[in-house]
Amino acid sequence: MATLLDPSARGRVILVGAGPGDPGLLTVRAVEALALADVLVHDGLVDPRVLDMAPQAHRISVAKQRDRHTLPQEAINALIVAHVKTGAIVVRLKGGDPFIFGRGGEEVEAVRAAGLPVEVIPGISAALGAAAEAMLPLTHRDWSSAVSFVAGQCKGLKDQDWSGLAGKGRTLVIYMGVATCPDIADKLMADGVAPEMPVAVLERGTLEGSRALRTLLADLGPMVEREKVKSPAIIVVGEVTLLADAEDKLLSFARTAEMMA
Numbered sequence: 001m002a003t004l005l006d007p008s009a010r011g012r013v014i015l016v017g018a019g020p021g022d023p024g025l026l027t028v029r030a031v032e033a034l035a036l037a038d039v040l041v042h043d044g045l046v047d048p049r050v051l052d053m054a055p056q057a058h059r060i061s062v063a064k065q066r067d068r069h070t071l072p073q074e075a076i077n078a079l080i081v082a083h084v085k086t087g088a089i090v091v092r093l094k095g096g097d098p099f100i101f102g103r104g105g106e107e108v109e110a111v112r113a114a115g116l117p118v119e120v121i122p123g124i125s126a127a128l129g130a131a132a133e134a135m136l137p138l139t140h141r142d143w144s145s146a147v148s149f150v151a152g153q154c155k156g157l158k159d160q161d162w163s164g165l166a167g168k169g170r171t172l173v174i175y176m177g178v179a180t181c182p183d184i185a186d187k188l189m190a191d192g193v194a195p196e197m198p199v200a201v202l203e204r205g206t207l208e209g210s211r212a213l214r215t216l217l218a219d220l221g222p223m224v225e226r227e228k229v230k231s232p233a234i235i236v237v238g239e240v241t242l243l244a245d246a247e248d249k250l251l252s253f254a255r256t257a258e259m260m261a
Contacts, residue, residue, distance in 0.1 A: 010087045013080055013111050015104050017097040017123015018042075021232075022206035023049045025129055029121050037091035039083045041076070045095045045232055047207070054091065073103055077110035084116050095232075097125040101151050101175050127173045127234055130205025134212035136236060136244035143240045144171045152177025152184050152235065166193045171238035178231050182221030188237065193217060200241035203233040212246035223249050 014033045019025040034040070034050075037057040044063025051059060062076050071079065083090045098104030098120055111118040127149060131138050138147045148165040153176035166172035166188055177184050178201075189195055195218035204210040215223040217237065223229075227249060236244075 010089065011084050011116065013084055013090045013092060013107075013116060013118040015092045015094065015098045015107060015118065015120045017102075017121060017125075018046045018050050018093050018095050019124040020096055020126045020129030020206045021045075021047055021204070022129070023047055023053075025124050025206060026050065026053075027121065027123065030123065033091050033121055034093075036089050038088040039090045040093060041080055041083075041090060042093040043095045046093055050093070057091070073106060077107055080107065081111060081114045081116065084111070084114075094123070095126070096129075097123045100125045100127075100149065126175065126205060126232065127236075130202035130210070130212075130234055131173075131236065131244075133206050133210060134200065134202055134244045134246060136200060136202070136212070136246070137240055138171050138173065138236070140240050140243065143169070143243070144238055145169055147171040147173060149173045149175065151175050152180050157183055158187065160187075162187065163191045166191075166197070166237045168239065171236065171240050174235040174237070176231070177235045178224060178229055178233050181224050181235060184235070185217050185220040188217060193237070197237060198239060198241045200236045200244055200246050201227075201229055201233055202236065203229050205232070205234065212244055213249045214241055214244065214246035215248075215250040219250050 016030045016033050031053060034054040037054045040054050040057040041060045041062055042051060044061060062071050080090055080092060092107060094102045094104060096102060108118055150162060152174040157180060174184060197217040198214060199217050199220050200212060200214045202212050213227055
């Protein structure tokens with residue numbers, strides 16, 4: 001991947017995708033960027049083994065959790081710009097890919113508005129990494145010819161227009177949807193998606209303790225509660241989930257209920 005930036009230049013920003021978790025999924029170019037960093041501004045979900053690839057860098061965590069941010073996005077932008085103006089090479093390390101629900105676009109805009117050079121190194125997104133680990137093809141000639149990505153944790157969820165994104169022959173991937181999954185299921189069923197549509201929840205994809213769980217759309221919220229699913233996790237809606245190496249939690253729940261009856 002070519003860059004217009006002088007590799008020896010000081011005072012610049014490199015946005016780096018850290019991938020879905022496993023350090024082995026970093027790109028070669030991402031590892032090279034980490035070796036150059038003077039300042040490492042990183043997300044909270046980045047594996048410590050990835051951070052250790054930049055032992056020379058001053059680390060700054062800007063971890064974000066639902067409804068609780070270490071710094072608001074505007075302050076993160078200002079922090080990056082301030083360090084670059086000192087002549088530092090700032091690596092902004094983001095989980096997954098910077099341009100897939102990573103606010104990378106906002107940070108590029110802020111750096112460019114300050115008249116400073118910036119480069120973006122893509123990463124394997126959480127959806128691609130977790131799906132590959134679970135042997136879940138997001139597209140398949142016999143099952144799905146389209147895939148869409150949406151954020152389940154956003155303002156005005158009910159007002160988001162997802163019509164046509166899920167259903168037969170389509171795959172819908174939902175990031176950050178664990179906390180709102182009951183509302184997500186209701187929304188999709190109200191839009192005409194069949195309650196018996198299979199769904200998978202991929203928890204901690206590529207990391208230790210990862211799980212792939214499958215159920216039906218109508219059981220999504222109850223299953224997440226029963227199994228105590230925690231973020232990070234993605235939700236995949238579509239018939240392709242039947243191909244995944246996933247535990248059928250609806251079947252196991254039904255068997256448990258029969259035994260207790």
